[in-house]
Amino acid sequence: MSAFVVKGWCPDAWRPMMAGDGLLVRVRPRLGRVPRAALLGLCRAALRHGNGEIDVTSRAGLQIRGVREDSWRALIDALLELGLIDPHPGVDARAALIVAPDHVPGDDTHRLAGAMYARIAELPELPGKVGFAIDAGTAPVLHEAPADFRIERGASGGLIARAEGRHRGTPLGQGREIDTLVALARWFVETGGADSGRMARHAAALPTWAREQEPPAMPAPRIRPGVHPLGLAVALPFGRIAAAAFIRWLEAEPAIGAVRVTPWRMLLCEAAAAIGSPADSDALIVDPTAPVLRADACVGAPACPQANAATRALARQLAPHVGGRLHVSGCAKGCARAAPADVVLTARDGVFDLAFDARAGATPVHAGLDAAQILAHFGAA
Incomplete structure (x- = not known):
């Protein structure tokens, strides 16, 4: 190994x-x-x-x-x-930061992301999947992106810091934004967050200085x-x-x-x-209307040793024949999509289980279908 x-x-x-x-x-x-x-x-x-x-x-x-x-x-x-x-191993692991991609020099997202990078060394050692988002445009665009701690635009028009799993955040004072993110990361570790792995699963009550006061602004459409x-x-x-x-x-x-x-x-x-x-x-x-963009599929076999079948060729062929969201998963983990899909195929022992309005691994409506049977079922053969 x-x-x-x-x-x-x-x-x-x-x-x-x-x-x-x-x-x-x-x-x-x-x-x-x-x-x-x-x-x-x-x-x-x-x-x-x-x-x-x-x-x-x-x-x-x-x-x-x-x-x-x-x-x-x-x-x-x-x-x-x-x-x-x-050049220093470990820095990139801590710099798990997603930035709203439409930032421009000098705006809040650009300013705060630069400040966050400058203070990476102050973060505690965090679980491997914990990350941050700087989403400080006129409206949040990263609300569906994976992040445990966010700076985003609040409903009042100011900036808030929000912990994942909480519907409201705490208003941020000018110049204190990154102080709050660093403090939240330290609080997470000090209250046993490493055992939970992710902020959304961490049940500890937030400290009073990070109390849930203000909801985020209505999200903007993604690019x-x-x-x-x-x-x-x-x-x-x-x-x-x-x-x-x-x-x-x-x-x-x-x-x-x-x-x-x-x-x-x-x-x-x-x-x-x-x-x-x-x-x-x-x-x-x-x-933006290309059918393949409505499909999620993991890398599948043989590239993933846990996958039970090839996935992407089937997803590409099937996508034009599925009206909603399609998810083709090589195993029950569902790495390509955590949310439910209109049609989900989960590979098992070289065949697929078919479910509707479900996540990968859900109880199937039809079990043990091969690719030809699936394509025929959706009129794609």
Whole structure:
């Protein structure tokens, strides 16, 4: 067994995780933004040291897949040279910060995220999946993104700090915003939060200085694929793109100065105007009505050793024939989607169980269906 295998935590560059297709090496870009040259370098490193596949994660990270163990150190050196990871192991693990992707220099999100990065060293050691969100635009956009502690716009128009699982937050004074986030993280650890693992499961009453007073403002719609004031929002089916396809597109679009990573399987490409290569139109989607964007599917077999069947080819073929949300899961864990879906298929021993309005692993309406039977059931055969 590889020394890298660790369960129940989120990998980063310095602590990769072994999957069925090799090591997963995750990069968390500062401010969720990757300059053009660094992104091209990351893509080339993924081809050289991995299998050339890159995932965009639900925590707005970039995940290089299929890294060979004997290439891991060379990949780390490449990422260091590109300025994409911190030279001190452990810093990136603490910097699990999601930033609203439409920030601009000088606004509250940009200001507070920069202040948070400057104080990462003050955070206590937290469980591997605990993270933060800075969502300080005119209305929250990250309300569905995974985060345990948030700064977001409150209903009164000011900023609030809110702990996940609580419907209200505490108003923040100017200049005290990051003090409150750091203090909440310390309170979480001091009150046994490590045993719960996540803030939403932590039953301890919040301290009086973080009392629940104000609800967040009404959320704004998330970014949709297509033209955006900052450039072009591009959706990636199942959050994955081949590094070679990405390089071709970047080379066809020289105006792109940087790419912002979102938690919605999308990239916001600054100054981009169009998809450069029609050959890559299946990998880079700007049509928000594309059926594949209504489908969630984990990496499946054989890339995940816990998956019981291949998933994504079936999801892509089935999506146009399912009216609502489709979830195809390689096992009952349901890693690709935690919320219920209109149609959910859960792999079991090489076949699938079918349920409706349910999560992965739910009691099936139809059990033991193979891919052909599923496609026939939905009129997709």
